């Protein structure tokens with residue numbers, strides 16, 4: 001488990017993080033979302049023990065992470081610009097990591113070579129940007145980390161590789177309870193693999209929820225009545241309502257069965273439940289908090 005408690009971080013006059021508290025359960029895939037400058041990279045670098053918070057604490061499996069070699073040897077952080085020794089080939093980097101990381105798996109390394117189909121004897125600096133990112137996943141997943149921290153991991157990867165990488169991550173989470181944190185400014189990019197989502201905005205954590213919880217708490221329906229029964233909706237927790245002709249399109253918060261019961265009691269001539277996208281859920285959730293979040297929906 002990763003525990004982040006009342007973390008503050010400032011860089012001279014910039015307050016990057018302001019009293020951030022949340023937990024990430026073992027074996028979960030956590031999506032940390034937020035607009036540019038929200039504080040995502042700063043938080044990830046602190047979770048990886050690279051920089052230290054001014055106040056508050058960060059623990060992984062009960063131990064403080066900063067300068068903790070024992071925990072760091074089971075953690076991999078992939079920054080948004082992957083770092084390699086400039087003259088090294090993938091094979092040489094692998095040799096280096098094998099000596100640094102106790103869980104390194106040569107078998108996994110060989111298996112992933114087939115998956116990525118990259119030449120292990122080519123200098124990494126001579127690969128394209130997207131190929132270099134594939135190399136970083138190839139090496140990272142061969143380290144067999146307990147905790148994988150990824151900063152904008154899918155940028156520059158084509159759709160096929162993105163799918164391969166997501167499958168690999170999900171497989172390790174299922175097989176050996178790896179814990180994953182993924183930062184992104186793009187909700188659509190992470191919604192298919194994350195089970196929890198946190199949204200940072202100007203250094204504060206605005207919203208932090210399990211995805212299934214979010215999905216089961218908000219509903220979209222279309223309803224029509226014989227007469228005008230607009231006032232009847234007052235009984236329900238309506239987040240948004242519009243009328244198209246004689247049909248109401250309504251977004252409601254609450255238990256699905258209770259909503260259905262209340263609406264059926266209004267004797268509608270039309271009642272349909274419509275699917276809600278995660279994007280809509282966030283807009284209505286965050287709309288309630290008064291924030292524009294268009295830039296994490298790109």
Ligand SMILES: Nc1ncnc2c1ncn2[C@@H]1O[C@H](COP(=O)(O)OP(=O)(O)OP(=O)(O)O)[C@@H](O)[C@H]1O
Nearest residue numbers: 011014016034035036037038039040041042043185
């Ligand atoms: N080393 C640093 N020195 C000074 N200010 C910094 C430093 N690192 C980050 N900041 C500031 O902290 C704030 C948060 O930056 P951070 O990189 O964590 O945001 P982010 O959410 O990752 O943004 P993006 O999506 O644009 O990558 C910004 O205002 C940034 O300018």
